[in-house]
Amino acid sequence: MSDAHEHIDKLMQELRRGTITIGALSQLDAPQYGYSLVTILKEKGLQVEPGTLYPLLRRLEKQGFLESKWDTNETRPRKYYLLSDTGKEALGLLLKEWESIVTSMNDLIKGETGEENGDD
Amino acid sequence: MKKMEMIDRYVYAVTKRLPETQRKDVSDELYGLIEDMLDERVQGKNITDNDVEEVLLELGSPRQLAQKYRGTKKYVIGPELYDMYILVLKIALISVVAGTTAVFVIQVILNPMNTLDYFIDYIVSFFTAIIPNVIGWTTLSFAFAEYFSEGKLSGELSKVTLDKEWHPSNLAPIPDPKRRINPSEPIIAIVVSVLLIVFFAASHEYFGIWIYQNGEMAHVISFLNENAYSSILILIILFIGLIIVKESLKLFYGRWTKAMLIYTAMLNVISIGLIIVLVSGENLWNPSFMNELVQYNVVTRGTDAFRTAQIIWEQVTFWTLVILVMGLVSEIIKGLIKVRKQSKN
Numbered sequence: 413m414s415d416a417h418e419h420i421d422k423l424m425q426e427l428r429r430g431t432i433t434i435g436a437l438s439q440l441d442a443p444q445y446g447y448s449l450v451t452i453l454k455e456k457g458l459q460v461e462p463g464t465l466y467p468l469l470r471r472l473e474k475q476g477f478l479e480s481k482w483d484t485n486e487t488r489p490r491k492y493y494l495l496s497d498t499g500k501e502a503l504g505l506l507l508k509e510w511e512s513i514v515t516s517m518n519d520l521i522k523g524e525t526g527e528e529n530g531d532d
Numbered sequence: 533m534k535k536m537e538m539i540d541r542y543v544y545a546v547t548k549r550l551p552e553t554q555r556k557d558v559s560d561e562l563y564g565l566i567e568d569m570l571d572e573r574v575q576g577k578n579i580t581d582n583d584v585e586e587v588l589l590e591l592g593s594p595r596q597l598a599q600k601y602r603g604t605k606k607y608v609i610g611p612e613l614y615d616m617y618i619l620v621l622k623i624a625l626i627s628v629v630a631g632t633t634a635v636f637v638i639q640v641i642l643n644p645m646n647t648l649d650y651f652i653d654y655i656v657s658f659f660t661a662i663i664p665n666v667i668g669w670t671t672l673s674f675a676f677a678e679y680f681s682e683g684k685l686s687g688e689l690s691k692v693t694l695d696k697e698w699h700p701s702n703l704a705p706i707p708d709p710k711r712r713i714n715p716s717e718p719i720i721a722i723v724v725s726v727l728l729i730v731f732f733a734a735s736h737e738y739f740g741i742w743i744y745q746n747g748e749m750a751h752v753i754s755f756l757n758e759n760a761y762s763s764i765l766i767l768i769i770l771f772i773g774l775i776i777v778k779e780s781l782k783l784f785y786g787r788w789t790k791a792m793l794i795y796t797a798m799l800n801v802i803s804i805g806l807i808i809v810l811v812s813g814e815n816l817w818n819p820s821f822m823n824e825l826v827q828y829n830v831v832t833r834g835t836d837a838f839r840t841a842q843i844i845w846e847q848v849t850f851w852t853l854v855i856l857v858m859g860l861v862s863e864i865i866k867g868l869i870k871v872r873k874q875s876k877n
Contacts, residue, residue: 446561447568462565463591467600469556482560491561 447526471480535584545594609674617674624666627726635858712787718779725772743828753824760815771806788870817849
């Protein structure tokens with residue numbers, strides 16, 4: 413049983429991984445620092461661990477999708493991230509892909525179990 | 533432990549696992565994050581040790597967090613090399629176990645009284661020398677290969693899968709089954725080669741005609757020239773080593789290709805060169821072979837038996853080399869035919 417749970421957890425993680433990237437990019441038209449982004453995402457129902465988001469932001473910056481700047485004027489220095497031009501382009505493509513995935517998945521799922529679970 | 537010290541230690545434990553260039557930045561960011569998380573947790577109240585602990589627990593173990601920052605998994609031997617690694621390890625183990633067993637069997641045949649001693653040596657050597665050596669060296673070689681090709685291998689792979697120039701018309705043809713090399717052939721060849729190396733290096737003195745006197749083995753009339761043996765041995769090991777390289781290539785390519793044909797041809801030409809060196813030195817075969825036969829009363833000088841033995845000895849030593857050379861040449865021709873067959877299709 414616990415084995416099955418472990419596998420299920422893994423599947424969930426895999427499913428979420430890509431969505432976190434899209435979620436983070438989608439909020440970075442305006443500069444955000446890591447923890448403010450965690451809060452924004454949480455408010456909108458996307459639970460992300462800081463321990464996942466911070467490394468992700470660094471990676472996206474390294475890949476050129478984000479730009480960053482340290483703000484040392486506040487009480488504590490914070491690193492603000494913002495979409496780069498490449499990042500904007502990437503987000504556009506990701507969103508398009510996302511839409512098409514959602515449409516096809518809905519078709520698939522409703523096509524198969526629509527009768528029993530027609531409550532949505 | 534004080535609150536700040538705990539945080540310091542945590543941040544240090546994460547950043548020490550990261551490349552030098554990222555440490556300062558990640559460290560600053562982590563301090564900010566931990567303070568933000570603490571602020572949210574206590575909402576203006578005093579921060580307790582317990583709060584710090586819980587925040588750090590939420591962030592996860594330093595090792596895990598550092599791994600997320602590093603992104604790429606570190607491998608001693610990555611997925612690209614893994615299959616090859618296991619294959620080579622298997623071949624190496626089979627070869628060495630077969631070689632050691634062969635030595636053990638020879639020892640027992642020659643000296644049955646000491647069977648128990650030999651057996652104990654045989655078993656012990658597995659754990660003290662053979663298994664650690666084989667696994668150790670194989671693993672080390674592959675770890676080096678992995679280390680120096682870091683990123684490159686996976687880069688190659690992703691280049692293949694993401695290739696934008698790809699077009700269905702560029703698809704490589706399915707290899708002709710006639711060109712395919714059954715992996716058991718090179719594996720057997722490698723195992724036999726290793727056995728031969730072990731034999732020539734360790735027990736060559738038994739490579740000859742065994743003379744028994746009073747039910748005991750008294751002498752071996754060696755086929756090879758014992759006086760020049762050390763230089764012969766180097767050439768023999770080189771020769772067999774080249775065969776192992778060649779068979780490994782067959783295993784690697786899995787079929788006859790132009791590249792493999794070229795490598796094979798080169799290796800075989802070098803091998804033929806080695807044979808020529810061996811022969812031209814005229815010290816490969818035991819020069820006193822016939823005298824020893826007489827000395828140990830196998831044949832008597834002047835009889836027909838002596839002349840027959842001499843003719844056999846001269847013919848066999850001559851033809852052994854000729855057959856070796858012909859084998860090497862015919863392998864090149866065989867490869868040539870297989871490669872040409874494919875390009876016609």
